[in-house]
Amino acid sequence: MEHVPWARDLARRLLAGPLPRRWAHTQGVARKAQYVAHIVGGDAELLICTAWLHDIGYAPELVQTGFHPLDGARYLRDIAAAEERLCRLVANHSCAIIEARNRGLAKELSDEFPGVGGLLEDALTYCDMTTSPEGHSIDVETRLDEILARYGHGDVVTESIEEARSQIALSTLRIKSAVSVRSDRHVVTDS
Ligand SMILES: [Fe+2]
Numbered sequence: 001m002e003h004v005p006w007a008r009d010l011a012r013r014l015l016a017g018p019l020p021r022r023w024a025h026t027q028g029v030a031r032k033a034q035y036v037a038h039i040v041g042g043d044a045e046l047l048i049c050t051a052w053l054h055d056i057g058y059a060p061e062l063v064q065t066g067f068h069p070l071d072g073a074r075y076l077r078d079i080a081a082a083e084e085r086l087c088r089l090v091a092n093h094s095c096a097i098i099e100a101r102n103r104g105l106a107k108e109l110s111d112e113f114p115g116v117g118g119l120l121e122d123a124l125t126y127c128d129m130t131t132s133p134e135g136h137s138i139d140v141e142t143r144l145d146e147i148l149a150r151y152g153h154g155d156v157v158t159e160s161i162e163e164a165r166s167q168i169a170l171s172t173l174r175i176k177s178a179v180s181v182r183s184d185r186h187v188v189t190d191s
Pocket residue numbers: 025029054055128
């Protein structure tokens with residue numbers, strides 16, 4: 001877990017001052033990533049680092065396109081020299097490709113940062129979409145409703161979340177199931 005302090009400190013530097021609520025959310029997402037990290041085996045550290053860094057694209061000093069997954073991933077690739085899969089996960093977190101398409105940025109996103117897919121991408125979506133803006137653990141439906149209410153009718157975020165809703169719910173279900181299966185195995189192993 002040698003890279004986790006780097007990811008945490010970078011996120012803190014970029015978010016804690018200008019965006020304290022986003023920083024609170026980020027801390028909650030990272031806590032949740034630590035909780036589920038065992039299900040991704042050797043990628044546990046990558047998941048936790050990505051949870052710390054997934055929203056840094058909101059930091060005022062990083063804003064370029066105004067689409068935070070892309071701005072954050074480009075900063076990680078070009079300035080922070082982060083590993084490729086970390087950048088790709090940040091770029092694609094929580095079904096970002098759908099909002100990218102609605103913003104006319106899908107080609108840039110997928111050319112520069114192809115999706116990683118699989119349990120890792122599901123796990124990051126789960127951690128983000130079950131953590132409130134204040135960093136508390138909440139169920140996915142409450143989280144999605146909160147985003148829709150915050151951005152309001154007609155906003156590109158609202159339309160994209162509505163489009164992504166079923167995929168986000170499925171990712172969440174897959175992670176809940178993976179966590180319970182692993183927990184059951186631990187019980188069997190321990191007894
Ligand atoms: Fe987030």
